[in-house]
Amino acid sequence: MTNPFGQSPLGGGPDVMKDMLQRSQSAMQELNVATRHSLEAMAVSVQTAQRGAEAVRAQTLSYCQQVAQDASAAAHAIASAKTPVEAFQVQADYSRKWFEGYMTALREISTAMGASVQATVAATQNAMPSGTKPLGERPAHPEGGVES
Numbered sequence: 001m002t003n004p005f006g007q008s009p010l011g012g013g014p015d016v017m018k019d020m021l022q023r024s025q026s027a028m029q030e031l032n033v034a035t036r037h038s039l040e041a042m043a044v045s046v047q048t049a050q051r052g053a054e055a056v057r058a059q060t061l062s063y064c065q066q067v068a069q070d071a072s073a074a075a076h077a078i079a080s081a082k083t084p085v086e087a088f089q090v091q092a093d094y095s096r097k098w099f100e101g102y103m104t105a106l107r108e109i110s111t112a113m114g115a116s117v118q119a120t121v122a123a124t125q126n127a128m129p130s131g132t133k134p135l136g137e138r139p140a141h142p143e144g145g146v147e148s
Helices: 014-080 084-127
Strands: none
Touching: 014 084
């Protein structure tokens, strides 16, 4: 069936359909490759993040163990104090040491977390092929869609 302008509704017949199928197949192949690269990069990223989380966990556990030991020693020293002034001095020294240790641990753990995030981002970027561009950075194709 033809339209009043003398062209078929498909605008080119079987050649247009064949071209569309080839483009669709090509686009699906590109999508499969990009998906595979994305999944591989995600796996590398998760592994790197897990190593960073384990390092932060180890630092946190070490800090908690040290705090528990220091608190136990301070409690023993307070209980052994001869005078209330001596007990208050032990408590004040413990409080100062605890705060300084807390601030040091906080800085160290924050640094480890930042390094973990940076390593995770770098691992993700390194895992992606160099020619891969996010869709937002690809130029628009004149016939619609984006260029690969």
